[in-house]
Amino acid sequence: MDWQLSDDAQPAARVPASRLADPASTHAAATDARPVPVTGAWRPGDDPGDRRFARIGDLAVEAGGTVTDAVLAYETWGRLDERRGNAVLVLHALTGDSHVRGPAGPGHATAGWWEDVVGPGLAIDTDRFFVVAPNMLGGCQGSTGPASLDHDGVEWGSRFPRVTIRDQVEAQRRLADALGIERWHAVVGGSMGGMHALEWAIEHPERVGSAALLASNAATSADQIAQNTLQIEAVTTDPGWLGGDFYDLPGHAGPARGLALARRMAMLGYRSPHELNERFRREWQSSVDPLHGGRFQVESYLDVHGNRFTRRFDAGSYVRLVDAMSTHDVGRGRGGVEAALERVTSLALVVGITSDRLFPVADQQRLAAGLPTSVSGPEPVVLESGFGHDAFLIESRRVGDLLTTLLG
Numbered sequence: 001m002d003w004q005l006s007d008d009a010q011p012a013a014r015v016p017a018s019r020l021a022d023p024a025s026t027h028a029a030a031t032d033a034r035p036v037p038v039t040g041a042w043r044p045g046d047d048p049g050d051r052r053f054a055r056i057g058d059l060a061v062e063a064g065g066t067v068t069d070a071v072l073a074y075e076t077w078g079r080l081d082e083r084r085g086n087a088v089l090v091l092h093a094l095t096g097d098s099h100v101r102g103p104a105g106p107g108h109a110t111a112g113w114w115e116d117v118v119g120p121g122l123a124i125d126t127d128r129f130f131v132v133a134p135n136m137l138g139g140c141q142g143s144t145g146p147a148s149l150d151h152d153g154v155e156w157g158s159r160f161p162r163v164t165i166r167d168q169v170e171a172q173r174r175l176a177d178a179l180g181i182e183r184w185h186a187v188v189g190g191s192m193g194g195m196h197a198l199e200w201a202i203e204h205p206e207r208v209g210s211a212a213l214l215a216s217n218a219a220t221s222a223d224q225i226a227q228n229t230l231q232i233e234a235v236t237t238d239p240g241w242l243g244g245d246f247y248d249l250p251g252h253a254g255p256a257r258g259l260a261l262a263r264r265m266a267m268l269g270y271r272s273p274h275e276l277n278e279r280f281r282r283e284w285q286s287s288v289d290p291l292h293g294g295r296f297q298v299e300s301y302l303d304v305h306g307n308r309f310t311r312r313f314d315a316g317s318y319v320r321l322v323d324a325m326s327t328h329d330v331g332r333g334r335g336g337v338e339a340a341l342e343r344v345t346s347l348a349l350v351v352g353i354t355s356d357r358l359f360p361v362a363d364q365q366r367l368a369a370g371l372p373t374s375v376s377g378p379e380p381v382v383l384e385s386g387f388g389h390d391a392f393l394i395e396s397r398r399v400g401d402l403l404t405t406l407l408g
């Protein structure tokens with residue numbers, strides 16, 4: 001089947017800012033929600049730039065159900081060469097999006113999340129490579145997700161099926177087909193994006209030249225599932241959740257408090273105890289002692305991140321995407337993790353971070369030991385950093401240096 005690049009004026013996955021939950025606290029930061037620009041279909045030779053949309057058809061998902069008339073939002077940088085052999089797929093983490101670098105088109109004046117990694121002369125050199133970055137299926141930054149309108153003009157909400165990493169990669173495969181990319185020069189992803197990159201290398205080994213797996217895993221551990229479960233519970237026990245059908249109800253803020261709480265919990269996994277202790281110590285945010293009504297700085301920090309998050313992310317997507325991480329297990333139906341890893345034929349770069357308490361280095365040791373050809377042999381490359389899991393985003397220059405060992 002041919003998948004279509006969209007010229008439509010109103011992509012099905014459009015998510016107006018009004019459907020994002022309102023912040024629950026007066027400490028909220030300014031909104032990060034970006035309008036979704038509507039652009040024409042990408043064609044070989046086009047200039048890099050705007051966010052575009054690919055219609056990828058009906059997608060039957062592993063857990064049962066179908067995402068009908070699914071759309072993936074994506075952005076590109078650089079030019080596809082005549083042999084279509086220089087394409088690099090960059091896959092974002094849980095709450096990321098297609099906006100890897102700026103500037104792009106209208107509504108995208110902002111910098112991207114990997115400015116120091118992707119660009120002219122950088123590790124993923126857009127003078128050499130054609131970079132494609134999709135927003136994952138189930139997300140809320142242009143791709144079809146729970147906040148998107150279904151055919152009846154009502155948000156999918158609770159009707160949006162559970163999706164898995166494999167379903168999301170199947171959506172990406174259709175995007176690759178639509179773009180005419182038979183084989184990726186490389187697939188690159190951090191955290192949840194690394195799960196997608198690995199799934200590509202296992203399910204479509206002939207289509208992946210090399211794979212970079214940063215702070216990621218082969219199967220989500222009990223410890224990770226436990227944290228995911230608490231975050232989902234924080235959202236779904238908020239009275240504003242309404243079973244997942246909270247969208248566009250007059251005067252209804254949605255599960256904002258629950259979503260903010262989930263993000264605050266998640267932030268603890270993203271940063272290291274050492275960093276938090278060194279950065280905030282026991283300092284107060286104001287002149288008032290916390291014992292007498294003031295707040296600790298770290299409380300304020302988490303509050304800001306939690307409430308800011310509610311301005312840019314949909315609670316329905318959050319629940320579905322966290323769930324997709326929990327069900328991640330490359331060994332499912334493939335004879336176990338090690339058997340699945342043996343299917344990989346591409347050269348792999350596996351990177352762990354010393355202070356990552358969410359995806360500890362043991363996860364990457366299992367990956368490197370199981371993958372047939374890893375840049376660093378049976379051990380991962382370990383980045384010495386105090387920033388915790390988020391180091392793959394924060395230490396971007398150093399991550400770029402590591403990527404050059406794979407990309408040349």
Ligand SMILES: CC(=O)SCCNC(=O)CCNC(=O)[C@H](O)C(C)(C)COP(=O)(O)OP(=O)(O)OC[C@H]1O[C@@H](n2cnc3c(N)ncnc32)[C@H](O)[C@@H]1OP(=O)(O)O
Binds near residue numbers: 092097301302393
């Ligand atoms: C691939 C992807 O995942 S893309 C998505 C990645 N982006 C996100 O996850 C968005 C959330 N942001 C983050 O997690 C982080 O900002 C990162 C990882 C992107 C970057 O981390 P850092 O640069 O170390 O930012 P940090 O965590 O220190 O947060 C900085 C903010 O906290 C604020 N902050 C710091 N201390 C306090 C405090 N005591 N009280 C309140 N706010 C505080 C700062 O003012 C700053 O706000 P600003 O952005 O408005 O300037």
Ligand SMILES: N[C@@H](CCO)C(=O)O
Binds near residue numbers: 095190192389
């Ligand atoms: N902080 C990043 C990393 C998660 O793995 C995110 O929210 O996407």
